[in-house]
Amino acid sequence: MKIEIENVLPQDIEARSFAIITKELEQEGICLPAEQAPVIKRCIHTSADFDYARNLLFSEGVIEKALHAIRNGASIVTDTQMGRSGINKTRLEGYGGKVYCFMSDEDVALAAKEKGTTRAVASMEKACALEERLIFAIGNAPTALIRLYELIREGKIRPELVIAVPVGFVNVVQSKELIRSLEDTPYIVARGRKGGSNIAACICNALIYMLDRS
Amino acid sequence: MKIEIENVLPQDIEARSFAIITKELEQEGICLPAEQAPVIKRCIHTSADFDYARNLLFSEGVIEKALHAIRNGASIVTDTQMGRSGINKTRLEGYGGKVYCFMSDEDVALAAKEKGTTRAVASMEKACALEERLIFAIGNAPTALIRLYELIREGKIRPELVIAVPVGFVNVVQSKELIRSLEDTPYIVARGRKGGSNIAACICNALIYMLDRS
Numbered sequence: 001m002k003i004e005i006e007n008v009l010p011q012d013i014e015a016r017s018f019a020i021i022t023k024e025l026e027q028e029g030i031c032l033p034a035e036q037a038p039v040i041k042r043c044i045h046t047s048a049d050f051d052y053a054r055n056l057l058f059s060e061g062v063i064e065k066a067l068h069a070i071r072n073g074a075s076i077v078t079d080t081q082m083g084r085s086g087i088n089k090t091r092l093e094g095y096g097g098k099v100y101c102f103m104s105d106e107d108v109a110l111a112a113k114e115k116g117t118t119r120a121v122a123s124m125e126k127a128c129a130l131e132e133r134l135i136f137a138i139g140n141a142p143t144a145l146i147r148l149y150e151l152i153r154e155g156k157i158r159p160e161l162v163i164a165v166p167v168g169f170v171n172v173v174q175s176k177e178l179i180r181s182l183e184d185t186p187y188i189v190a191r192g193r194k195g196g197s198n199i200a201a202c203i204c205n206a207l208i209y210m211l212d213r214s
Numbered sequence: 215m216k217i218e219i220e221n222v223l224p225q226d227i228e229a230r231s232f233a234i235i236t237k238e239l240e241q242e243g244i245c246l247p248a249e250q251a252p253v254i255k256r257c258i259h260t261s262a263d264f265d266y267a268r269n270l271l272f273s274e275g276v277i278e279k280a281l282h283a284i285r286n287g288a289s290i291v292t293d294t295q296m297g298r299s300g301i302n303k304t305r306l307e308g309y310g311g312k313v314y315c316f317m318s319d320e321d322v323a324l325a326a327k328e329k330g331t332t333r334a335v336a337s338m339e340k341a342c343a344l345e346e347r348l349i350f351a352i353g354n355a356p357t358a359l360i361r362l363y364e365l366i367r368e369g370k371i372r373p374e375l376v377i378a379v380p381v382g383f384v385n386v387v388q389s390k391e392l393i394r395s396l397e398d399t400p401y402i403v404a405r406g407r408k409g410g411s412n413i414a415a416c417i418c419n420a421l422i423y424m425l426d427r428s
Contacts, residue, residue: 003391008384010332017383048381048407049263085299118224167262169231170222177217193262198412
């Protein structure tokens, strides 16, 4: 078998990838809402999984609200160091936001141990003390998402956006449905089992890049 | 709709997830080779994508060779900080190995600029100077994989294992086929477009955990 490498300049690879994704979506007869398309396409770009064309759910007006939040300095709280690692922090800092992940913090480990809960849960509780605008990007732990849901219901935190994309097989589907049931919380949810820290990070980046281009 | 949260202790979630994956594979009539099963199941666990039951390819005896390498202190070179972030470094260090990612290094940025290439390519070239046993875990850049292929062919580097799982649409499929064409290089390849830094990291972790249990 002859293996032929396509001659594409490094700086053109992303545009070429998005063109391929766009074409294949058209061939499948899938038409994406214009404002959601950059987010959906970037999830497909990150995973090569076209399921994201169908499983991403957006609350009403969420893109506009998310861009407004980032433009006004919102910070992002993630539930994994991997998610934190994947977010374009330089660009986000340009708008005044930071990225937090409390999972490795000593006080979080201690609080989780004392309360007999997970560090993911303790991380969400720690985030309540932050006084800035907050976006939550949860790509791993359904327990984080469930606790976040409770904290929102209790009025202890009011996120600008919840990116609810944990991946897995135990309480993952349910945790996302809880977030969808909230009335006043803007969300982007990957319905079903799929998601991940990479998906959480890439949704953040898609939003940041939309703002860079607007 | 009533949302029912399953009552599973945090420490039991992973085992429960793997049990669900095992059951669903059986229901699909998919029988995995015993020594490869922990790697394949962990990729499904990480992505909730059962495609990994079919697209992972293993060179002959690769699991045994990989475990031997890790047991003898092999280090891991990744092509993203995100991949580096996801690998269980504490456990790996227990066997004497480290995790390297050169992508953010100043000398790599400079070399890439001077040679008009990508930092991923310059990273692979930098890795040639390492004198320890090396496993490459490439989850993002096909350019890294293509350069690694060339360096192996030129006899400049001799990896104990190449985890070839970049994700995407441009030269990704081809770069993986190049690795498969090498005769004396042990590989784990995700055939096709799928993969990612999360998949690269989880394959490393699957191997480390196999060793922990052996």
